[in-house]
Amino acid sequence: MSLIFIVEDDLKIAQLLKAKLEQYSYEVKLAEDFRHISEEIVRADPHLILLDINLPYYDGYYWCRQVRKISNVPIIFISAREGEMDQVMAIENGGDDYITKPVRLELLVAKVRAQLRRAYGEYAAPSTYASDRSTDLDSLSQEQQQNGRIEVEGLVLWLNRNELHYKQQQIDITRNELLLLECLLNRYGEVVARDTLLETLWDDVQFVDDNTLTVNMTRLRKKMSELGLPDAIETIRGQGYKLKL
Known part of the structure; x- marks a missing residue:
C-alpha cells in the first residue's frame, strides 16, 4: 500500500x-x-x-x-x-x-x-531497453544495461543513483531530469518530439502545461552546463530536442 x-x-x-x-x-x-x-x-x-x-x-x-x-x-x-x-x-x-x-x-x-x-510501478525508470532503438543504442554493452546505466560519448547516466558523470565530474539530478535525459540518450542524435518527452514525464498529458516541459529542460541544461556541456541539448524549432555531445 x-x-x-x-x-x-x-x-x-x-x-x-x-x-x-x-x-x-x-x-x-x-x-x-x-x-x-x-x-x-x-x-x-x-x-x-x-x-x-x-x-x-x-x-x-x-x-x-x-x-x-x-x-x-x-x-x-x-x-x-x-x-x-x-x-x-x-x-x-x-x-x-x-x-x-x-x-x-x-x-x-x-x-x-x-x-x-x-x-x-510499470513506468519506473528501466534498466533494460527496447529492441527497436537505433544502432547507437544497440552498441550499448550488456554490462552497462545490467549495471543500470547508459553511457554515450563519455556521458554516463546512472539510472538507479540519479547521478550524471562526465570526465571525472559528477552531479546529482532529479527524477524528472533523469527521465528526460534517459529519453534523449536512448535516441542519441535523433530529434525527440516534445509530445514524446511529455509522455515520458506524465501520463495525463492533457493536464500538463507545455511550459512545464520547458522549465524541466532548462533545469537539465543547467546541470549539463555545470558538467561542461552547455550546448549538448539542441532545440529543434517546431519539433523537439536533440542531444549531441
Whole structure:
C-alpha cells in the first residue's frame, strides 16, 4: 500500500484530501509539526508528498528544496496560487507536478496514480531497453544495461543513483531530469518530439502545461552546463530536442 504524506495547514482541506485518497486504498499521513517537516517526512518515509505553498514558518518551496537534499520522492504541489510563475517556481524548486485549488479530487487521484507509476510501478525508470532503438543504442554493452546505466560519448547516466558523470565530474539530478535525459540518450542524435518527452514525464498529458516541459529542460541544461556541456541539448524549432555531445 502506498503512503501519501500531506503537508497542508488547512485541516479541513487536508482531511478532505485524506478521505478521498483513502477511498482508493492509499495510506495517508498528515503533517503535524510545521516547524520540522523534513523530520516528519523522514520518519514517515512516504511514497509521494502533497505539498501546499502557503505554510506556517517556511513556505512549500523551502520544504521542497529540503526534501530534495535527501530524497527523490514524487512531490505534487497543491496551492491556491494560479500564476504561471508560481508553477514555474514549484518545478524549479524540485516539484514534479502542480494542482491549483479548489482541487478537483478525481484529477488529484489521477495525478497521484500517475506519479506513483512513474516512480515505482510499470513506468519506473528501466534498466533494460527496447529492441527497436537505433544502432547507437544497440552498441550499448550488456554490462552497462545490467549495471543500470547508459553511457554515450563519455556521458554516463546512472539510472538507479540519479547521478550524471562526465570526465571525472559528477552531479546529482532529479527524477524528472533523469527521465528526460534517459529519453534523449536512448535516441542519441535523433530529434525527440516534445509530445514524446511529455509522455515520458506524465501520463495525463492533457493536464500538463507545455511550459512545464520547458522549465524541466532548462533545469537539465543547467546541470549539463555545470558538467561542461552547455550546448549538448539542441532545440529543434517546431519539433523537439536533440542531444549531441
